[in-house]
Amino acid sequence: MALKFLSLIFVGLLAGFVSLAVESAEGPQAALDSVLPADQPDLTWTYVPPAVFLNDIVTLSFRSSETPSLVHYPRGSRLQSGDDRGAWNLVLPAAWTQGAQSIAVRVGNRDYWLHAQLPGSQDGDFAYDAASHRLHRNGDPVLLVAQRRDLRADRRYRMLRQWRPASPQQIPRLHWPAAAAWGTSPLLQALPRWREAMREDSxxxxxxxxxxxxxxxxxxxxxxxxxxxWLVAEARSRDHRPWLLSPLADQQRADEMAMLQEVMSAVAQDLGVRVYTPKGFDRPAFWEVSAGVIGPWLNADGRQDFARWLSHTFNLEVAPPDAGWLP
Structure with a gap:
């Protein structure tokens, strides 16, 4: 009887140890499963430029957990394996949007899409993703595709340039850049809002x-x-007349953004669009928030003078935002 009782105790202890072992083995895994997403992405885009020119060969980069394949793509597209394990390049031929405006890369059983956005297109909207700092459509990256056109070298457009007005013929609609964290693009963040405004207005x-x-x-x-x-072409495709305002900056910043000014000047000359460059706004008196301290945007005196410039140049009565952009 005593032996049977001891056997029962032993069996109970053994069952307890087994149960404890199973619980300790399953517990951390269950906790891990609750933390990790159920569907980890098999493909992550690592390089997608915001915009490209139509006739340029385009190279995009991504990382993939498995060997990818192209399932929807323009003829001439190809995949190239990168130097690192899991790194891949997607090479698109010149004028690739004539073959397909959306591309799908398949990894496992899932297709990952990338969409081209041409000026004036009615096919889908896009938004700005603050996490990846990219334009996207329902989570898929969007690539703006513009057509390079040098009006200076094209005789067909000489007459059009002669008849194109040198300044706005009516009070222009003003489009402020979007609020952006330092190091991110106010232009990219504003594009969806600007495009929507141009689609809705006359x-x-x-x-x-x-x-x-x-x-x-x-x-x-x-x-x-x-x-x-792309921005200029998008505006013109909807019968708007676009104009660009050169960035306002204090003297030190003005010297540092030479590349930005050069690109804007080149685009303006190629497309025959005017860039307005207000003079005198680089003075420290318009930027100082205290003696010798330059602020991130025009101070009260600077904003007041800028408002007068807008009124004199465009007959626009508007108060510039305190931060220089709109949320």
Whole structure:
């Protein structure tokens, strides 16, 4: 009887140890499963420029957990394995949007899409993703595609340039850049809002304000030129008349953003669009928030003088925002 009782105790202890072992083995895994997403992405885009020119060969980069394949793509596209494990390049031929305006890369059983956005296109909207600092459509990256056109070398457009007005014919609609964290692009963040405004409103003169903080983004000059070209073409495709306002900056920042000014000037000459450059706003008196301390935007005196310039130049009665951009 005593032996049977001891056997029961032993069996109970053994069952307890087994249960404890199973619980300790399953517990951390269950906690881990609750933290990790159920569907980890198999493909992550690592390089997608915001905009490209139509006739350029485009190279995009991504990382993939498995060997990818192209399932929807223009003829001439190809995948190249990178130097690192899991790194891949997607190479698109010149004028690739004539073959397909959306591309799908398949990894496992899932397709990952990338969409081209041509000026004037009615096919889908896009938004700005603050996490990746990219334009996207329902989570898929969007690539703005602009057409390079040098009006100076094209005789067909000489007559059009002669008849194109040198200044707005009516009070222009003013488009301020979007609020952006330092090192991110106010232009890219504003594009969806600007595009929506142009789609909803009737034809008008439109003045787009480019912020000096664009030079902090580390733009590739070609990508910046393609983005500005796309903006001008988008406006014209909807019968608007676009104008650009050169960035306002204090003297030190004005010297540092030479690349930004050069790109804007080149785009303006190629497309025959005027860039307005207000004079005298680089004075320290318009930027100082205290003696010798330069603020991130025009101070009260600077904003007041800028409002007078807008009124004199465009007959615009508007108060510039305190931060230089709109949320």
């Amino acid at each position: 034809a008008a003169d439109r003045l787009f304000i480019i912020d000096y903080r664009e030079w902090l983004v580390g733009w590739d000059p070609a990508a910046l030129a393609a983005t500005l070209t």
